Amino acid sequence: MLDYKLLEALATVLESGGFERAGDVLGLSQSAVSQRIKALEVRLGQPVLVRHPHLAATPAGQRLLNHYQRVSLLERELGSALPTLEVASPRLRIALNADSLVTWWASAVSDFCRREDVLLDLVIEDQDIGLKRLRDGDVAACLCASDQPIAGARCVPLGTMTYHPMATPNYIARHFPDGPTESAFRRSPAIVYGPHDQLQHRFLARFGYHGPFPYHLCPESEGFVRLACAGMGYGMMPMMQVRDAVNRGELVSLAPGHALEVPLYWHFWRHSGALLERLTSTLRTVQLT
Numbered sequence: 001m002l003d004y005k006l007l008e009a010l011a012t013v014l015e016s017g018g019f020e021r022a023g024d025v026l027g028l029s030q031s032a033v034s035q036r037i038k039a040l041e042v043r044l045g046q047p048v049l050v051r052h053p054h055l056a057a058t059p060a061g062q063r064l065l066n067h068y069q070r071v072s073l074l075e076r077e078l079g080s081a082l083p084t085l086e087v088a089s090p091r092l093r094i095a096l097n098a099d100s101l102v103t104w105w106a107s108a109v110s111d112f113c114r115r116e117d118v119l120l121d122l123v124i125e126d127q128d129i130g131l132k133r134l135r136d137g138d139v140a141a142c143l144c145a146s147d148q149p150i151a152g153a154r155c156v157p158l159g160t161m162t163y164h165p166m167a168t169p170n171y172i173a174r175h176f177p178d179g180p181t182e183s184a185f186r187r188s189p190a191i192v193y194g195p196h197d198q199l200q201h202r203f204l205a206r207f208g209y210h211g212p213f214p215y216h217l218c219p220e221s222e223g224f225v226r227l228a229c230a231g232m233g234y235g236m237m238p239m240m241q242v243r244d245a246v247n248r249g250e251l252v253s254l255a256p257g258h259a260l261e262v263p264l265y266w267h268f269w270r271h272s273g274a275l276l277e278r279l280t281s282t283l284r285t286v287q288l289t
Contacts, residue, residue, distance in 0.1 A: 002043075009033050012033075062138070095125045095142035096143040109279070111282075134268075143265070143267075156283075158265065158284065165203055165253060166245075190235055200215070240288075
C-alpha cells in the first residue's frame, strides 16, 4: 500500500515549486520533505521527480500525482458520509485560460466554492494547451479549446468565447488606413498573449496572410487590454472583457465581421467523486457571451 504522506509531499513540492516552500506548507523542514520524496522513490524503485533543468514530475510521478488528486476528492465524499471523520477542505487544482479567469469564471464558481467549502488552486494556461496539464496528472480538471478526451477523463462542451481584433481608433487610422491589408499586417505591431497563442495567426490567415509580423508579448490578460488601450498594438480580445472600453469608444474592431469563435471544453477525471460532477453541473449553466 502507498503511504499517502509521501504522496502529499510529492504533490506539495510540485504545486509550491520547491522543497523549502513545500516544507512551509506541510509544517516540515526542507530535509524532512526531501526524505519523504526519497522514501517514495525507494518504495517505487524509480525517481518521481526531475530536479534539473527545472523541477518536474517523471512519468511515474505524474501517475502518482494523478492518483493522489483523485483519492483526495474521494476522501471528501467519505467525509460527507461520515461526519466524524475529519477531512480537510478539498483543494481543486484546475487549469484554465486567463481570459476566462478575468471574465466569467469567478461569478460562475463563487457560490459553488462557498457551498462546498472548496479551495481552488488555479493554473493559468493558454486555451490551446491546458489539456497537457491534465494528461500529465498536474491538475484534476482543465478548461481548454480541445474537444478530444483523454483516457480516463470526460469532456463536456461549455460554449464559445468570441474574440475580436481590437485596437484604438488612432492606432487603426495610423497603421491600417486602407483596412486589413498584407502590407499593414507585415509592419503593424500586434499584441500576443504568449508563444502558444495562435489566435493572432488564425485571424491573419482569414485574410490570406501567413508571414511574419511584429508583436508585443504580454502573458497577462488585463495588461494585454491596457497595452491595446495605450495604442501599442492590436490584439484578439473577448468582447465580454472589453465591452466597456468599446462603449466608451476607446477600442474598436480592426475588421468588423471577422471575429473568431473559440470553443471551450471542460475536461475532468472520471471516478473522482461527486464534487467534480457538481462543479461540472454548475459550469454547464454558464453563459460565455
